[in-house]
Amino acid sequence: GESVGLHLPTLSVQEGDNSIINCAYSNSASDYFIWYKQESGKGPQFIIDIRSNMDKRQGQRVTVLLNKTVKHLSLQIAATQPGDSAVYFCAETYYGQNFVFGPGTRLSVLP
Amino acid sequence: SAVISQKPSRDICQRGTSLTIQCQVDSQVTMMFWYRQQPGQSLTLIATANQGSEATYESGFVIDKFPISRPNLTFSTLTVSNMSPEDSSIYLCSVVVYRRSTDTQYFGPGTRLTVL
Numbered sequence: 001g002e003s004v005g006l007h008l009p010t011l012s013v014q015e016g017d018n019s020i021i022n023c024a025y026s027n028s029a030s031d032y033f034i035w036y037k038q039e040s041g042k043g044p045q046f047i048i049d050i051r052s053n054m055d056k057r058q059g060q061r062v063t064v065l066l067n068k069t070v071k072h073l074s075l076q077i078a079a080t081q082p083g084d085s086a087v088y089f090c091a092e093t094y095y096g097q098n099f100v101f102g103p104g105t106r107l108s109v110l111p
Numbered sequence: 112s113a114v115i116s117q118k119p120s121r122d123i124c125q126r127g128t129s130l131t132i133q134c135q136v137d138s139q140v141t142m143m144f145w146y147r148q149q150p151g152q153s154l155t156l157i158a159t160a161n162q163g164s165e166a167t168y169e170s171g172f173v174i175d176k177f178p179i180s181r182p183n184l185t186f187s188t189l190t191v192s193n194m195s196p197e198d199s200s201i202y203l204c205s206v207v208v209y210r211r212s213t214d215t216q217y218f219g220p221g222t223r224l225t226v227l
Contacts, residue, residue: 008151008152032213032214034215034216036218041223042220042221043115043203043205043218043219043220043221044203044218045218046112046215046216046217049211049213049215051213089153089154091216093214093216095214096207096214099207099216101154102153103152103153104152104153
């Protein structure tokens with residue numbers, strides 16, 4: 001099956017600080033990338049996406065950066081809030097086929 | 112985006128029994144998938160549910176253990192057969208929807224299965 005990684009790395013940040021979650025992807029031909037947020041007991045929720053012809057895309061309090069040279073994707077969350085506590089997954093795909101998910105990062109927001 | 116619902120949301124089952132999970136989408140979609148997510152882990156693709164034909168299974172998953180139905184473009188079921196405690200997991204239905212000139216994958220809320 002399509003499974004990457006075993007144990008979740010954890011990022012702890014203070015409430016109000018900015019968070020940066022990183023992801024290394026595997027296929028240099030991937031042309032579309034997505035970040036998902038998964039809260040406890042729920043399915044993954046789409047947060048933001050970026051196509052390979054861009055290197056940055058901004059949403060509400062979130063920014064995704066793409067570095068194709070080193071096959072690296074990051075998700076930046078501004079002014080992190082307790083509600084941002086969740087597991088974050090990146091996903092890559094080529095022409096909408098075969099979505100591959102990263103191992104996930106658990107974000108813990110400290111009061 | 113697509114609105115995806117799953118039933119049941121959770122269940123506790125006895126070893127050796129089977130459970131059928133339903134996935135309903137609010138619009139017609141071509142591509143529908145079933146994933147498994149074990150505690151603290153990422154998503155593992157079980158199979159692609161094909162409308163009108165047999166599902167396409169990933170390595171390590173077989174039809175006898177995880178039979179899938181896809182009678183139309185808005186509905187699918189996944190059965191977990193002859194369950195063992197190792198099948199305890201979250202099972203997720205997902206669909207691919209064409210959005211902003213590209214295909215994007217969306218997930219249902221998941222079914223949390225515990226096998227005793």
